[in-house]
Amino acid sequence: MRHHGRTSSNAIRSAGVFTPEPGLGPETRSPNINLEVPISTPPATVSGRSSDRRTLAEVGEFDLIDTVTAHGQQPASTILGPGDDAAIISAPDGRVVVSVDMFVNGVHFRTDWASGEQIGRRAALASLADLAAMGAAPTAMVIAISAPADTPAELIEGIGRGLHEVAAQVGAGIVGGDMTRSDVLSIAVTVMGDLQGADPVLRSGAKPGETLAVAGRLGWAAAGLAVLSRGFRSPMVMVSAYREPQPPLVAGITAASFGATSMIDISDGLLADVGHIAAASHVAINIRTAALDLHPRLVEVASALGKDAMTWLLTGGDDHALVATFPAGSAMPPGFTAIGTVTQGSGVTVDGAPFDGPAGWDHYR
Structure with missing residues (x-):
């Protein structure tokens, strides 16, 4: 992931979107790692440092x-x-x-x-x-x-x-x-x-005609990184998403029980990691941006920072959401939302067109 030098902005600070970061404040965390944390609920405070x-x-x-x-x-x-x-x-x-x-x-x-x-x-x-x-x-x-x-x-x-x-x-x-x-x-x-007797879900099982679906949040950790990089410590829900990702761990086992044909966690960015499924499965995958959860709070913070919120959703890593493919017409497991389709071909497209820019994080590029 990228770390940038800190810069301050009086205009951003006065807009009331952020709180300056004077140093590490009270430790925060989300209370339940197995469930998605409501974006309107700030993590609870925990004490007890050595x-x-x-x-x-x-x-x-x-x-x-x-x-x-x-x-x-x-x-x-x-x-x-x-x-x-x-x-x-x-x-x-x-x-x-x-x-x-x-x-x-x-x-x-x-x-x-x-x-x-x-x-x-x-x-x-x-x-x-x-x-x-x-x-x-x-x-x-x-x-x-x-x-x-x-x-x-x-x-x-x-x-x-x-x-x-x-x-x-x-x-x-x-x-x-x-x-x-x-x-x-x-x-x-x-x-x-x-595996508890079940078959593993690999990256290589996606087939043309199947549905691409995601469980968990996208773009929140990228927003948190951007906020921290500018020297702020709020909005706390975004900073917390970067400091402590909330992967939907139970959703992986649930997806397997619902017949997921391929799956990966999103560590380097949605486009990059869906690209791994496409490459391993020898298929093409199209992502529909209209199906992604572009929360107004992400848009607000991105605008204040001069960033594009949709780019955070598509290329931001560290949320560790799960993205999987399911047979056409099958019911989506609880917590999963359909966001795209699998077709014949190769590569990943966004709304039917190639994405203009880096697909995600690469440690050596």
Whole structure:
């Protein structure tokens, strides 16, 4: 994702759309990660930060590993949790769905934009969205953190708390982890899931004639990033969407039960990620902008920033909504909205025409 230098605008500030960002304020979060959060409801305030003022060099590696791994409850699927050379988890289905994501300070998050708890929850939620896109239920997580020696220990403790909160809410165990010294704070989250006897939903199953549908919000995280990049901390619902995405995790399993033929989570942008389905399935997909939820609040904020709200919906990443294809004429699962069609051919179009501009985020472009 992109991070831009901060600039202020008296005109924008006086319009009453934003609140200046004087520094990190009270920690906020959305109360239920399994459901879409109403855009009119601000996240609840949570307190309880650590008062530990030591650095990582003063705390030491193994105490830090314990901080991240050893304090959460383990589900029944954990046979052997943290403390040995490796963990052991059960796989009643006979298959384990595995994914890993990296989160780097200055690229995926900024420590001056979010608390440790928010960073931990963000890393966990974004990683779990990959399991949801396969139709799998989360069972276990393994965490690796690299950080400079002068990093405040309370930041890592907060990240650990955030990770554990999400793991507990989805019924997964943090079964292992590692800490190492590096020049930049980074977090690697490996997630494991259970298909519960069902077939996985791949990117490669879309067929001509099928319907493209989305569950979750689009464009809100991109709006939050734009707001933070300009030095503001409101509208809070958008800032919160960037700090802590709200992927509709249960919707992935539901979509699989409704016969989804392909699915992906939207991490790099709707166009970019739908493009992955089109390429893997050897089909063309057209997206109808009239079907997208272009909320007036997004339009208001985009206008104040000199941006285009529809571009946020089409190319903004980090919402981790789910987009899937379903057989023609089939009922849409709860929470999904039809936004396009699958046809013969290749590539992705918007309202029948190629999109003029980058389709989404690419780390090397």
